[in-house]
Amino acid sequence: MTKAVKTQLDSDFEELSAKKSWYAIFFELVRKQPLAAAGGFIVVVMILMAAFADLISVYDPEANALEYMLVPPDEMFFLGTDQFGRDVLTRIIYGARTALTVGFTAAIVGSTAGLVIGVASAYFGGVIDLVVQRIVDVVMAFPLIVLALAVVATLGPGTQNVIIAIMIPFIPQCARVVRSNALAIREIPYVDAARALGFSNTRIILRHMIPNVMAPYLIMLTSFLGQAILLEASLSYLGMGVQEPTPAWGLMLQGGAEECAESAPWVAIWPGLAITLAVFGFNLFGDGVRDTLDPKLRSR
C-alpha cells in the first residue's frame, strides 16, 4: 500500500517535471527566443574567454610596464594600454574571470539559500513563516551599500567577501518569490498525503516541494547573474570590491580611467563596454529563461 502510493506520487512529480525537460527548454529557447540565444552566445563567449585567458593573451594582466604607459590601440596592443602600461584587452579577458566567478557564485549561492529559506518558510508556516518573513522584510528594505560596507569592512576585502556582500540581498528576494510559489504547492493534496504517510519533512521538501519551485528559482537565478556582475563593478568602482592589481572591470573604470576618459578614451570605454555587454548578455538570457519557464508568459 505504502509503496503503491509512493510510486503514484513519484510519477505525478515526474509528469510535472517532464513538461520542462532541459532538452526541450534549450530548443524552445533557440527557436522562440532569438534574443535569449544571442544572450546565451555572449555568455558562452565570456566563459570561453575566462577559461582560456592564458591562451588568448600573451601579456601578463598584472605586471607594470611603465614605458608602455597609455599607448593607444595599435597592432601590438589591440585595445591600448592603461596607466601602468598593462594591455587593456588582456585585463578585460582576465577580468571576465573575476566577473564570472563573482557573478555565478553570488547568484547560485544566493538564490539557493533563498530557495531553501523560501520553501522551508512556506512548508512549516505559522510562527516560523512569520519570523522569517519579517527578517526578509528587514533585509530587503536595507540599503545594499551599508551591508556591503559592513561585510567588506569586518571580513576584510577580497573576492570571497565581495561575493558575500553581493549575495546577501539576493537571498530575501529569492526567498520571497519561492515562498509564494511554494505556498500554492503546499496546498496540493499529494503533499498532505506524503505527510500523512509519515515521510520526513526533509524528504517531502527535497522530493516534492523543491522540484516544483524550480521554475521561479531558475528565473531568479538567471536574473541575479547580470545583477551580480553589475554590483561587483559598482562596488569595485566605489572602492569596496576587488582590489588592484587583480584585473576586474569595475576596477578598471575607477579613478585613473576617469582621468583618462578624454585623452586616453580606450582606458575608459572598453571596460565599460565589457560590463555592459556581459550584463546585457546575461539579462537577455535570463529573460529568455523566464519567458520559457513562466507558464503565464508562454505565448499561446
Added chain:
Amino acid sequence: MYKYIIKRLLLMIPTLLGAAVLVFFLLRLVPGDVCEVRLAGTGLYADPEEVLLCQKNLGLDQPLMVQFWDFIWGYVVFDLGDSMWTGFPVTHEIGLRFELSLQVAIMATFVAIAIAIPLGIISAVKQDTWIDYLVRAFSIAGIAMPSFWLGILIILGLLISTQAVFGDPWMPPIDYVPIWEDPLRNLSQLIWPAVATGYRYSAVATRMTRSALLEVLREDYVRTARAKGLVEKVIINRHALKNSLLPVVTIIAIEFAFLMGGLVVTEQVFNLNGLGRLFVESVGNQDFAMTQQLVMLVVIIFVLTNIIVDIFYAWLDPRIRYS
C-alpha cells in the same frame, strides 16, 4: 479593510525594530572612529587626549546598550539627534537633501513611465517580431550600462559637444537651486540624472508592461472583444491596457522607493547634494548618528511604499484581505 490596514501597519513595527537593531550593530561592527577621521586630517597625527575628549563629547564612550536605548528613545521623543560630523541636527541636515532626492526621483519616474508604457505596449502587441526584439534589447541595455559609466559619458559628451557647437564648453550647474526659485537652472541640472536613471528604471517597467499586457490579451474578455470584431487599437486602449496597469504601477512604486535612497553613484557623478551622497559621506566619516537615521529613513520609505501597494491590491482584490 480597516482591519487589514491595521494589521499591515502593526507588522511594520517588527520590521522597523529589526532594521534598527541591524543598522545599529552593523555600523558599530565596522572598525573606525569619527573622531580619528576628524583629527587625522593632517599628517595622520591625532592627539590621543583629543580623540578621547571628542568621543566623550559625542557619547561614544557610553556602553553600547545605552547608546542603543538613546537611539530608540529618540523616536519616542521625536529627537533624531545631531550629526557627529557637523554637530547640526540630523533633521536639519536631511531637509534640503530630501527635497532634491525627491525631485530627482519624481522626474526619473516620469521619464521611466514615458519610456516604458509606449515601448511595453509596442513590444507586447508586436510580440516576437523584430520590433519586439529591438525594444527589448534597448530596454535591457538600460539595465546593463553601469550608471557611473553612463554619467561620465554624459558629462564629457556635453562638454565636448557644446564646445564644438558654441565654442565654449557647457555643463549642468553643480549646485542645487529649488525649482520655485529658478526653474530653468534647477531643471538644467536635474534633467540629466533624471534621464540617466529614468532610462535605467524604465527597463524593468517596460518588461512588466509587456508581460502584463500579454497576459491580459489572452484573457477571455479580450478574446470576446476580438470576436466582436473590435479594432485592435480599441481593444488595447479600452480593455487590455487598463487591466494590465496594476502590476506596472506596483513596480514603478517600488522602484520609486529605491530611487529615494539608492542614487548613490549617480549623485556622485552629477554632483547632486542628495540623500545618497549624504549617506556615502556619513558612512565615510563613521558618522553613526547620521547613517543610522538615513538608513531608517530609507527603510521606512520602502516599507510604507510596500504597504500602500498591498493595500491598493487588497482594495481591488477582496480575496487578499481575508486570507
Added chain:
Amino acid sequence: MKFSLTKLAVSGAVGLCLAVAGTSISKAGSPKSGGVLNFVVGSKIPSYDGHKETTFGMIHPIRPFYSLLIRVNPSNPSSPTDFVCDLCEGDVPKPTENGTKYTFKIRSGVKFHDGTPMTSADIKATYDKIIFPPEGIPSSRKAFFKAVKSVTAPDANTVVFKLKFPTGSFIPALATPFNFVYSKKDLDTHGLKWHQKNINGTGAFSFVQHQKGAFVEGKKFADYHHKGQPYLDGFKAISAPKLAVRVAAIRGDRAAIEFRGFPPKHRDDLVKALGKKITVQESDWNCVLLATPNQEHKPFDDARIRQALTLSVDRWGGSKYLSRIAIVKTVGGVVFPKHPLAANMDELVKLKGYSKDLNASRAEAKKLLADAGVDKMPGGLNVDFNNRAVDQPYKVVGTWLIDQWKKVGINATQRVQPSPQFYATLRKKGDFDVSVDFNCQSVINPIADITKFLGSAGNNYGNYEDAELEAIYEKILRSGSESEQRSLIRKYETRALSEQAHIGVTLWWYKINPHRSYVKGWSIAPSHYLNQSLDNVWLDK
C-alpha cells in the same frame, strides 16, 4: 612667483603643459575689483571651528571669513620661511629674553563682521582657547604650542607670548592657518563652542549662507583691515567630492579654480580643451607617501627585509612615469625637498633605494632577502599591504609599489580601505605587514615634521623603538646653527631610511592647480592649507 616659474620650466618636460608654461603666470597688472569667485572643494566641512578641525575641507570655504595673527606671505607663499603680519603690525617680531619672549603690536581699527572692534584681548582669548583649552574644549593643535608658558595682553595694542624654552618652531606654528582669531565677546557670551556652528571673524569676507553639503557663500567685508582689499565682491565654495566633477566644473566654467590639486592628465585635458583660458600653477607639495613596515610582525623586525623593501623601489623611474599619472613627482628624503635642510642629490643617492643604478639595488635586495632566509619561507615573502581608498595618489602609488616589490620576488596583496577603516588598521588594530602612510603638513617646519620617523611619535605606526635615532633627534632640537642641524639631519635620515629602513619614503607629492586664466592674484603654495584668505584674489573678466 619665481618659484612657480622655475617649477613650471622643469615640469614642461613632462606633458602638454609645456605649451602654456610661457603664458601661464599672469603679468601682475593692477587688480580689478568686483566679481564673485566660484571654486570647488573636494572635501566636506565638519564644524566651522578652525581650532578643532584638521581638514582642508574646512579651510578652503571658512578661512576667508577669518584672519590670523601672522600668516605665510600671500605674495610669496612658496617660501617656507617668509611670514608676515596679518592682525599684527610691522614685521613679525624677533624674540627677546634669549628667545623666550615674543611681543606683537596689534593693528588698530580692525573690526569683526558684527562691528565689534578687535583688540589684543581677542588675540589673547583666542590663543588661550588654542593653547590652554578648559576641560572639554577640543583643540587639535595645542601640542604645537607646548613651549608656550603664557599669553598676556598688557594693553589694547600689545600681545606677549612667553615661552618655557626657545624654539624655532613657534613662529611657523603661529602661522598655521587653523588659528582663526575669534572675538572675546563671542567666547564670553556664547561659550567656547559657539564657533563650531557660527561665524564671526575679521576676515576679508563675511558669512552669507551655508547650504549644508552644497556650498558656502561669502560677501566682501567693507571694513577689512588690509585697505583696498578684498577685490572680490564675494565667493562661493561649492562642494564636489568627485574629482571628475571638479575638473568638469572648471572646464564648463561652473567654477574657476580648485585649490587642492589635479592629476597631470586632467591638467593636460584642460589645457588642450581651453588653451589660454587655462593657467597652470605647479609646485612641490609638503606631503609625502611612505611605506611603513610593521615591526611587530615577523619578519619585518629584520632590518634586511625592510632594506629589501626600499631597495626594490625604482624612485627615479617612478618619478619620471608616475608624475604623468599621479600627483607625485619629486624624489626626496625625510625633509621637504626644496628646503635648505633637505638632502642634495649627492647625499640622496647614497641612501638605500635612491641609487641611480637600479639593477645593483635590486640585486642587493635579492641578496638581503636570501640572507634573511626568505627563500626558505613557504611561498616566499607575502605582504599584507594596507592602503587608503583614495585614488590620488594613494592607490596609484600602491599599485606601483606592489609591482616594484614583485620585481625582487616579494608578493604583496593590497587591502584598500576607506579612511576610517584605514586609520583603525594603522592606529588601533595594527594588523598589517606594510602600510601606506603619509606625512602632510601645512606650514613647512622640517624639525617638527621629521618627528614622524621617531618610534616614539604619536603618528608613527611602525611599532619600533630606536634609541639611537631618538638621540640624534634630541641633538637636532638643541643644535643652534643651520649647518649643524643640516649634518645632524643627514645622520638622522641615513639611520631612519637606510641603516634601519624603518620607513620607506616613496615620492613627494606635486601640486598642480590648473585654473581659469581670469583668476589673478592667487599664487600656489607648497601646501593646500596655505594662502587661502582670498583677500588678494581678483578676476580679470
